[in-house]
Amino acid sequence: MAEVMSARRLHGQALPYVVSHDPREPCAHCEVRGRSVCDAIPDRDLARLAAAAVTRDFPRGRVFIEEGQPAVDFFNMTAGTAKLFKMMPDGRQQIVGFAGAGHFLGLAVADNYAFSAQAVEPVRVCRFSRVKLQSVIHDFPALEQRLLETACNELVTAQETMLLLGRKSASERVASFLISWARVSGTCGHPRDRVHLPMTRADIADHLGLTIETVSRTLTRFRNEKRIRVNDASEITILDRAGLEALAAGE
Amino acid sequence: MAEVMSARRLHGQALPYVVSHDPREPCAHCEVRGRSVCDAIPDRDLARLAAAAVTRDFPRGRVFIEEGQPAVDFFNMTAGTAKLFKMMPDGRQQIVGFAGAGHFLGLAVADNYAFSAQAVEPVRVCRFSRVKLQSVIHDFPALEQRLLETACNELVTAQETMLLLGRKSASERVASFLISWARVSGTCGHPRDRVHLPMTRADIADHLGLTIETVSRTLTRFRNEKRIRVNDASEITILDRAGLEALAAGE
DNA sequence: GCGCGTCTTTGATCTGGATCAACCTTCCCG
């Protein structure tokens, strides 16, 4: 599945796979359907869903959701990774999460987006207009249930991030990040020891409430302690998972 | 409405008002219904809701939800204030939020609670068993929509807290907390300048990722700068709202 | 009204991570 993505560094241009095999039935062949809210729609009604969606590609660096703008569209990520962030007037930035394939973006009742989204590697999304999605929800209550489930899961993740940001030390933060990114970016939730990090050190720092320098120094220390191997800037291998997990938990 | 609560310091024992006037129709007379998810249920079906709920009182200090325990019940706060927190093995604590009247607790799809809840002043709740609530949801899809709305709002709040914890200075954190608590604890969302703080300095510190001493020093500084008046340990008056708001936003 | 425990404030000192400053490495792109 997602294996395709990390075999070689595809630093930018081409998306690693096509999402729809048959342009008339895009949702039926969607690789991420099983991992996304869309699996709440029964097969026979997929055309209905497909009619409401438009596929869009964004290159690395493209901001495709801007905090504060009217929330006219919702997005379902089908490939790539985006960072979701809030920014302060003086440029300080907090990345509230990274979104990968299957992630639903725009969960907000309010009329404006609560965060911005930027592709950290080439991204493909399904875009739904707010009104069309609402009509699909109206016809398929199971989709609303699925969205509630998704929102609750994100809430749990957010609470873990608050614990991290409020109470963990720098090395506990980096260990927590490596473990959780390995879990979430692994194939279908199965953790892998080779972990691809499509985001920069600055992004990791802005997610963990640290500076670039501290992230870099902490990774170097983990390397010296034989907890990880740094294959190159954007790929590490976890050598001592148990140790990192213990550190992440604060034991 | 909530005015009753703060007129005098009721430091502990008695709850400030009764929730149900007629024990046979508790939900129909519930003071917090308009502010809670329960207003998704039409009047004529309130008996159905009431049958699924049990009223419970908890004294100050009582932990009524324990992180990690099976999530068998959901709660709707009808009076008082609770802190919602996660704890690390060595005792470090992060308060992920404070819940007041109208707040729905237990939004979690998972089988276990993601955080603990403790009353910081006497609390009254409506308790629903998971299964009963699910059957009510099944019959009233509007309730599910209301829960999704609630979850999304909490997600937005959580993202703001992440920005606070990851990137704001101590004084920006305290200013943000005062402004947002004034908003949320004010009557029906209207901010007031006299703000009652039922939680201790330790709780505020554990919410803001600071220490007791830093919170105390920052409040003293705000007092010296004439931004606030400290009426007593648990009540302050906002004197310079605009200044605090600007500080909170990081301008 | 007294004594005790809890909460809060204030002061002195310390330190983890930020900041400042090079330098190195990779990857474009012409």
Place this chain on the structure above:
DNA sequence: CGGGAAGGTTGATCCAGATCAAAGACGCGC
């Protein structure tokens, strides 16, 4: 293949907030 920009590492120094310490202030039970 050479030059420049962006990203990453490493070292030296600094400082906001933590930690340590002690002394009020309040509230409660007797």
